[in-house]
Amino acid sequence: MMMRLLFWLALAVLVIFAIRSKVRAAARAQAEAPRPNARAEISAESMTSCAHCGLHFPASEAIHADGLDYCSPAHVRLPPP
Numbered sequence: 267m268m269m270r271l272l273f274w275l276a277l278a279v280l281v282i283f284a285i286r287s288k289v290r291a292a293a294r295a296q297a298e299a300p301r302p303n304a305r306a307e308i309s310a311e312s313m314t315s316c317a318h319c320g321l322h323f324p325a326s327e328a329i330h331a332d333g334l335d336y337c338s339p340a341h342v343r344l345p346p347p
C-alpha cells in the first residue's frame with residue numbers, strides 16, 4: 267500500500283516537473299523570438315526585395331507587412347506577379 271502511494275507521488279512530481287519545464291521552455295522561446303520588424307531593422311544595411319514586383323532596395327526603406335517586405339505602400343499585400 268505504501269509503495270503504491272509513493273509511486274503515485276513520484277508520478278505526480280514527475281508530471282509537475284514536466285509541465286514546469288515545458289512552460290519555462292515556451293516562455294523562453296517567446297522571450298527570445300525576435301519580432302520580424304526588429305530583426306529587419308537590425309539588418310538595415312542589407313538589401314531586400316519587394317514581395318510584389320521583385321525590386322531590390324535597402325531593407326531600411328522596406329515597408330513591412332505580414333512578415334514580407336515591399337518597395338512602396340502601393341505594393342503592400344499585393345500578390346507576387
Ligand SMILES: [Zn+2]
Pocket residue numbers: 316317318319320321336337338341
Ligand atoms: Zn514593389
